[in-house]
Amino acid sequence: MKRIIKTALAAACLATASTSWAAAPAASTDKTPFKIGLILPMTGPFASTGKQINTAVELFTKQNGDTVDGRKVQVILRDDGGLQPENTKRIAQEMVVQDKVNVLAGFGLTPLAFAAAPVATQAKVPMIVMSAATSSIVKKSPYIVRTSLTLPQVTAPLADWAAKTAKIKTVITFVTDYAPGHDAEKVFVHEFTKNGGKILESIRVPLQNPDFAPYLQRVKDAKPDAMFVFVPSGPGSELMKQFKDKGLAKAGIRLIGDGDVLDDDLLPHMGDEVAGIVTSHHYSAAHDSPENKAYVAAFEKFDGNKYRPNFMSVGGYDGMHLIYAALKKAGPTATGDQLLAAMKGMHWESPRGPISIDPQTRDIIQNVYLRRAEKINGQYWNVEFKTFHDVKDPGVPD
Numbered sequence: 538m539k540r541i542i543k544t545a546l547a548a549a550c551l552a553t554a555s556t557s558w559a560a561a562p563a564a565s566t567d568k569t570p571f572k573i574g575l576i577l578p579m580t581g582p583f584a585s586t587g588k589q590i591n592t593a594v595e596l597f598t599k600q601n602g603d604t605v606d607g608r609k610v611q612v613i614l615r616d617d618g619g620l621q622p623e624n625t626k627r628i629a630q631e632m633v634v635q636d637k638v639n640v641l642a643g644f645g646l647t648p649l650a651f652a653a654a655p656v657a658t659q660a661k662v663p664m665i666v667m668s669a670a671t672s673s674i675v676k677k678s679p680y681i682v683r684t685s686l687t688l689p690q691v692t693a694p695l696a697d698w699a700a701k702t703a704k705i706k707t708v709i710t711f712v713t714d715y716a717p718g719h720d721a722e723k724v725f726v727h728e729f730t731k732n733g734g735k736i737l738e739s740i741r742v743p744l745q746n747p748d749f750a751p752y753l754q755r756v757k758d759a760k761p762d763a764m765f766v767f768v769p770s771g772p773g774s775e776l777m778k779q780f781k782d783k784g785l786a787k788a789g790i791r792l793i794g795d796g797d798v799l800d801d802d803l804l805p806h807m808g809d810e811v812a813g814i815v816t817s818h819h820y821s822a823a824h825d826s827p828e829n830k831a832y833v834a835a836f837e838k839f840d841g842n843k844y845r846p847n848f849m850s851v852g853g854y855d856g857m858h859l860i861y862a863a864l865k866k867a868g869p870t871a872t873g874d875q876l877l878a879a880m881k882g883m884h885w886e887s888p889r890g891p892i893s894i895d896p897q898t899r900d901i902i903q904n905v906y907l908r909r910a911e912k913i914n915g916q917y918w919n920v921e922f923k924t925f926h927d928v929k930d931p932g933v934p935d
């Protein structure tokens with residue numbers, strides 16, 4: 538496993554900083570750096586998640602400097618490969634014991650966050666979940682704070698809209714077969730049927746190397762009004778391609794879903810099969826705010842215009858904001874418990890809109906948006922058309 542220690546970035550890079558983290562009324566007496574142990578899938582099928590989050594973490598550091606109140610901040614990045622929870626747990630243990638990190642961060646997928654949670658509890662180290670999105674994650678350790686999303690949070694508003702506004706009567710749910718997919722399915726079924734909709738079937742597809750074709754054939758044969766989709770960030774392009782090739786749209790079946798399927802990381806390379814598709818999510822690169830316009834421009838410039846920032850990137854960017862703000866508030870020599878206390882109830886303006894950390898659950902409270910895929914200047918974007926304000930995780934029905 539390759540270890541990359543990121544070191545100081547010159548103060549000259551601070552031009553775009555919006556908050557002065559470094560201005561130090563009380564300079565730190567602690568000469569050891571404040572260490573953030575960042576564990577991400579940098580290789581394997583979910584490497585796009587690691588790449589997006591790591592770029593955002595580097596961008597945040599470039600914009601805000603690597604010192605908070607006189608204490609040097611060091612990010613230690615390690616790759617867990619994405620699919621082996623035991624690996625993630627071992628890396629978290631090594632980071633706590635050998636590197637003596639002050640905060641753990643990252644966690645690309647739910648099983649990896651589950652695996653690392655006991656390490657955070659035992660070490661009394663805050664664990665910032667920047668990506669994983671199963672509702673129950675925050676219950677796995679009192680040291681977990683989440684800056685990503687929860688599947689119930691983004692799914693419930695879509696199910697409501699589908700039944701009440703889009704007048705969709707019958708749905709087949711189509712989710713990846715692991716914890717966040719189960720959350721999405723249960724919440725969609727609950728909300729949609731509560732509002733008079735009918736579920737014809739609930740299909741679960743494997744997490745690893747999914748071949749969507751046979752499952753899509755089943756959907757086509759059953760002819761629902763719509764197929765509700767959750768797949769994690771990554772396989773969305775392949776699903777959309779097969780949805781088109783199998784002729785589901787031509788058969789009159791509408792696709793709706795959580796925003797992960799039309800991930801901004803993939804969307805610029807997708808074709809007209811995505812035109813008009815409605816999804817719900819907490820972040821779109823097309824979000825119309827000055828903060829987001831500045832973020833997208835800075836991200837694209839920083840990574841040499843290779844890719845568009847997606848929702849994973851804002852989870853990383855806001856996770857860094859949370860850590861810096863907590864360190865600033867609790868002081869440069871703060872313990873894990875003091876940092877955690879500082880994080881609870883914190884609120885700020887993110888590129889995604891206003892966000893806060895629920896002081897009781899340590900989960901993120903944020904706006905959820907309905908978006909429609911539209912072509913603008915030759916590329917598709919998720920254009921937001923309805924906002925649900927300050928949505929908390931509603932949890933999962935039994």
Ligand code: PHB
Nearest residue numbers: 646647669670769770797
């Ligand atoms: C998760 O494993 O919790 C997860 C990963 C990627 C997503 C959503 C959820 O896009």
